[in-house]
Amino acid sequence: MTRFGFGSSLRHLRLQQVLAVAAIGTAVALPVVLVSVGGGVSSHELANLQNAGYQIVVSAGGVHGITGAHRLAAQILTIGSVSAASPVLSVPVDSYFESGGPTPVLAEGVIPDQFAPTQGPAESGLFPSPLPLGDPSDLVHYDNGTYAGPATYDVMVSSPLAQAEDIDVGSHLLLSPAANRTIGVSYNVTGTFGVAPTALGPTGAFAIVLPLSDLQVMTGFGAGAGTTVPDAADTIQVALSGAAATDPATLDHVRNEIQALTPYYGVSSLDQEAQQLEAASGVLTGFYLALSSVALTVGLLFLALVLVRRVEADRRSIGIRRALGLPGRWIAGGIVVDGLVLATLGSLVGVLGGYLIVEALSTWGSAAVQEAAQLAVFSPETLGAIVLGVVALSLLASAVATRSALRLPITEALR
């Protein structure tokens, strides 16, 4: 590269240099894509967790494992600093529109006045306030566990579903726990709600929201005392009021109190989940880098091969320098500089290539891939670390070539 350095006359080896840069670039592009997209999705999910409107979640093993959900929510509400306790039940049901066969939809049963305060900033804007679902407390129909009170038969429909099935507010929707129209119940459509984008596609989105007791009764997860699955829910989301929401000591205290109420359920705070997500994200990033190290190793072996080939092609020049008594570090320096230049160029090509790949995925990938690619985060620190790592590893490749140059017998090199 430099005129006083090693290899300056090897114009015929330019193709090898280009190939070495391409090999390193390819090797670097892989971790750039994996880490930026993986990190972006993790950051997004983490942000969602941190921006959730609730701070503690009660859950049980198995499907719909919480029983006595209304009663437990009421008990939790008596704990100091708790502002809302929202049991949530998610069950797929069949819906019948104007005509035609059943359409499976995911229904979410909630207590209207508890559901709203447990929504994060992103979600809350998607729902009307208050929720137009009749009885705000859901205690009229629930009627102390008897379900003897009058149901509201109100339902809200997600905007995409309403648009797809041409459902208007004020129309009726037949909901059934099974693909059987005759056991279906007619509901009044009282409103619509938006669907927040998710990093992993629409699989987690629910299509209709109705009062918890209505969904429990319709699907058999709510029944009077003596039945096997009374007053069921999947989770109870608990929101704390004001400064308590961000005070670790208060959060810990409330979590312990809820745990004391329900020693057989899982009680976790979102900060714990965030830590777990961060830990999982770290493990995943490590896995990405381990996977990428295979590609990087191949790229650097190629670089070492190119540098050794250059030493062989430039043996006379090296022999002359050594015959003149030039210090070994002059010869090594030239090789190291060449290795560093190729590795740096390759790294920059890789970073640029990785960026372009992510851009391409965000434009031409499948819907889920596009969404994930759009969340990619190109952290200067991470990219810098990858480039520095490659540059540092290139010293190993240079060392191999330097050893070869300095072990070359001078008289043979001069022949």
Add this chain to the structure above:
Amino acid sequence: MIGPRSPSIELTRVSRTYRAGRPEEVRALRGIDLTIAPGDFVSVEGPSGCGKTTLLNLLGLLDAATGGEVRWDGRPVGSRSDRERARLRLEGVGFIFQRFYLLPTLTARENIELPMRALRVPHAERTRRSADLLREVGLAGKENSFPHQLSGGEEQRVAVARALGNRPGLLLADEPTGELDSVNATAVLDLLERVRADRDATLVVVTHNPEVARRARRHLTMRDGVVAADVREA
């Protein structure tokens, strides 16, 4: 550490065998005993393949003996590290190779200054020395020419100038006038002799040129890897 002054060199039963133990084994030197004193002007003559260049390589620490011992100022060179030997070559030895061995990507001036740069000779001093040497070998005005822009004779003169840049105590020349016409050959020989005389440098010249041999004070004749004759002029 040896400085630019001339070393005393002793070879004791020195042999050099290439590809030892193989069918194609070549015994280039066979047990040579030789002492070269500081300030000697030695010509080495003999037919092709008799070991002249191998002897020069051993004297200049470019190669290592496979048998016997080479001593510089009484110290075996075999006991010196590669780094020490390189430093000795840089500071104390000026090589004029038969095939010049200029670096093709450097200009004439840069080729001459390269060993000086390695020895950290200050820039101004390097520039002055290289200009003086180019003038002395008759190449003033060719400072910025690359080797491919020079004739064979001009390349040889650049090689001579390069060998003299660090003012070595030992000058080793392999056919230094082989590519020169008689006028330039005389000028180069005059320069080498003057350097030898001014600094009491040792000059060992491998040559087939009677004019070169005539100037030497000591004449070695080699045959089949041994010194067949060693004649000193009175």
